[in-house]
Amino acid sequence: MSRRFDLIVFDWDGTLSDSTGRIVDAMQDAISELGLPQRQNHEIATLIGLGLWEALAVLFPEHSREQLEPQLLAYQRRRGPAGFEQAPLFPQVEATLSQLAGEGVTLAVATGKGRQGLETALDxxxxxxxxxxxxxxxxxxxxxxxxxxEELLWETDTPAERALMIGDSEYDLAMARNARVASVGVLCGVHDAQTLRRCEPLGLLPHVAELPAWLDSTRYR
Structure with missing residues (x-):
């Protein structure tokens, strides 16, 4: 049976991994350690999906990266990768990925994590x-x-119209729109349905486990 998409790209935090609370806690710890002004949990949570520096620029526009970087790098060295507990996967994530891979779909990740953080999470x-x-x-x-x-499309030799982005934040879906790639939002992460709909996804699902059934239902659209 033919399929609509050859490449499915997943965000990590809030999409595959139930990590929102732990990321907020880690950010609050870093903010305290660096002596920065306090921010509310919801202010931090809505920025999950951006890169660290992009999130800090929103939270602390009065501080430049040049000011914050030495302190943050020193903090990260003190904590080390073992200092950050890995968050659990959402239910049925592994089974869902196994099913998609078994059907011949190429799978990839595009994440706001740094490389070390993603490598640790993958392991x-x-x-x-x-x-x-x-x-x-x-x-x-x-x-x-x-x-x-765009780099993942090139690496996997996939036309944009044959790719699908899955994410829980407007940053994920806006990235897809900017790359002219279709997207599906999941509602288990940081942004609500109203926010995600602004990026015009093909659909909104409660979580990734619903993706195979959604793909079957849209196979011939």
């Missing part, structure tokens, strides 16, 4: 073998710039 989750390509903010500009998706 901890056991999902590494499903993904043929990955991009992080260490290799390309942050979402919603199209670069991560």
């Amino acid at each position: 901890a989750s056991g999902l590494r073998h499903f993904f043929q390509a990955t991009r992080t903010v260490d290799e390309a500009p942050s979402k919603p710039a199209p670069d991560m998706l």
Whole structure:
């Protein structure tokens, strides 16, 4: 049976991994450690999906990257990768990826994480073998710039019209729109349906586990 998409690209945090609370806690810890003004949890949560520096620029526009970078790098060295507990996957994520890969779909990741953070998450989750390509903010500009998706299209030799982006934030879906790639939003992460609809996704799902059934229902559209 023919399929509509050859490449499916997933965001990580809030899409595959139930990590919103842990990211907010880690950011609050960093803000406190760096002696920056306090920010509310919801202010931080809505920025998940952006690169770290892009999020900090929104939270603290009065501080330049040149001011913050030495302190933040020193903090990250003190904590180390072991200092950040890995968040659990959402239910049925592994089974969903296994089903899609078994149907011959190429799978990839485009994330606001840095490379070290993604590598740690891939190992901890056991999902590494499903993904043929990955991009992080260490290799390309942050979402919603199209670069991560465009590079994944090139690496996998996939036309934009044969690719689909899955994400929980408007940054994910806006990146897809900017790359002229179709998207589907999931409602298990940081942004609500009204926010995601502004980016004109093909559909909104409760979580990734619903994706195979959605793909079957849209196979011939």
